[in-house]
Amino acid sequence: MKKFVPSAAGEVVLVDEELPARRPSEVLVQVEAVGLNQSDLIHLSRPEKRWTPGIDVVGTVIEEAADDSGPTKGSRVVGVSARGGGAAEYAALGTGHLTVLPDSLSATDAACLPLAGITALRLYRQAAKFKPERVLITGAGGAVGHFLTEIWARAGAEVTVVAGNGHARLTELGATVALQRVDEVTGTFDTAYDSVGGHSFERALAATAPFGHLYWYGQSSGEPVKIDYFDLIGGPRGVTVRQFLWAAPGYSDAEDLREIVGMVQGRTLRPTVGSVRDWSEISASLAEIRARRIRGKAVVTVGG
Ligand SMILES: NC(=O)c1ccc[n+]([C@@H]2O[C@H](COP(=O)([O-])OP(=O)(O)OC[C@H]3O[C@@H](n4cnc5c(N)ncnc54)[C@H](OP(=O)(O)O)[C@@H]3O)[C@@H](O)[C@H]2O)c1
Known part of the structure; x- marks a missing residue:
């Protein structure tokens, strides 16, 4: 073959x-x-x-x-x-x-x-139990970001996305605010997601609300992150940063794929x-x- x-x-x-x-x-x-x-x-x-x-x-x-x-x-x-x-x-x-x-x-x-859908669904489930009202997604121009945006918007969250372009599609999927650069982010978010690393991660962390959650699922930029303990005191104090990997014990890929296919058939995931x-x-x-x-x-x- x-x-x-x-x-x-x-x-x-x-x-x-x-x-x-x-x-x-x-x-x-x-x-x-x-x-x-x-x-x-x-x-x-x-x-x-x-x-x-x-x-x-x-x-x-x-x-x-x-x-x-x-x-x-x-x-x-x-x-x-x-x-x-x-x-x-x-x-x-x-x-x-x-x-x-x-x-x-x-x-x-x-x-x-498969990979983008499973990742988005599991990232959503991990945070959903905290019932965030405001969600930030950086690196949202990619496959995971698109799915995550639509899933959170349908769950009723106010979703802010950061993507280089393609804002019309992200808005169609339910993003409330679509920004081009992470430095344009204002306000705080109960839940934030970063997959870019470096400066993007650092800005997402700074924008996470006190005792909020930041899910870290990639490093597209290749740049490692720097965190200063003292910066958190006046900002996202008590924050939980959770590193995420899609393949982990306790998940069923077959079940999640079935759910994702069902969502696509029901037009709740596009x-x-x-x-x-x-x-x-x-x-x-x-x-x-x-x-x-x-x-x-x-x-x-x-x-x-
Ligand atoms: N942890 C896990 O289990 C898991 C699972 C799947 C994927 N991932 C990771 O999650 C990230 C997103 O996955 P994806 O499938 O959505 O990827 P993708 O389709 O390639 O999208 C990545 C997005 O990141 C943005 N980005 C911003 N700065 C970047 C930079 N310096 N270099 C490259 N991209 C940059 C780009 O958007 P703009 O051009 O619009 O800024 C791009 O659209 C990747 O890092 C991937 O490896 C992790």
């Missing part, structure tokens, strides 16, 4: 390889579409890891799981593969990490859902497809993510 593998740091090339080895709890899917993530860029920066891009995978089951745990042959599924591998004609997907797709959902829309390309142009899609030119999710269609 054909699949993309690293050729040099950040570069990929199409090669012929054996079908992926499968665990008993994995199905083999013929891939239809793949969503790309910043994680792909991070892994591809180290070519020795032999990372095949594609954590977000949509396809049709052509071989069932050996342990009979999964959907039957012919089922169309969407799944999350923590070890990548989607940018290939065929991919292995764990039955605990996928759900069956309704016919009404397109492959490109479905490819937006995928934002920022770009769709044939997989022969995957390098261009990766370059667009790197250059911050994608609003929402970059999708590639496979095998066409």
Whole structure:
């Protein structure tokens, strides 16, 4: 089968390889579409890891799981593969990490859902128990930010987003205030989210209300953060900063994907497809993510 593998740091090339080895709890899917993530860029920066891009995978089951745990042959599924591998004609997907797709959902829309949808849903749930009224989301121009904005807006929160552009879409999804730069943020927020790091994190922390919560789920800028204990005293004293990683014990990817697909069907969660390309142009899609030119999710269609 054909699949993309690293050729040099950040570069990929199409090669012929054996079908992926499968665990008993994995199905083999013929891939239809793949969503790309910043994680792909991070892994591809180290070519020795032999990372095949594609954590977000949509396809049709052509071989069932050996342990009979999964959907039957012919089922169309969407799944999350923590070890990548989607940018290939065929991919292995764990039955605990996928759900069956309704016919009404397109492959490109479905490819937006796995990692970004799961991350947004879990970030929402962690904070929802504190019933925040005002929520700040920095780095909101990406796939996670779009979902998080819509989920919080539907929950009734006043949502302020920071994104380089694409404000019309974020407003359509329910953002109350859309800002271009984090330095424009005013007021305080019960819950804040940052995935940019550096100055963005520091501003988000400063804007968190006393005893509020700041969820830290990425570092797109690559810049570490600096926190001064004394700065917090006159500002977000008593703040809880919670580092977040989507893959953690206690979560069910299959259940969450089912919930997310249900939300999309019910029109309470709307995928934002920022770009769709044939997989022969995957390098261009990766370059667009790197250059911050994608609003929402970059999708590639496979095998066409
Ligand atoms: N912790 C987890 O489990 C988890 C799961 C999924 C993703 N993540 C991380 O969460 C972040 C967002 O994910 P995503 O899928 O939404 O990514 P994405 O689609 O690539 O969006 C990232 C956004 O960050 C903004 N950004 C601001 N400053 C940036 C900088 N210096 N460099 C790069 N981007 C910058 C960009 O928006 P503007 O150009 O509009 O400013 C961009 O749209 C990423 O860092 C990702 O690695 C973490």
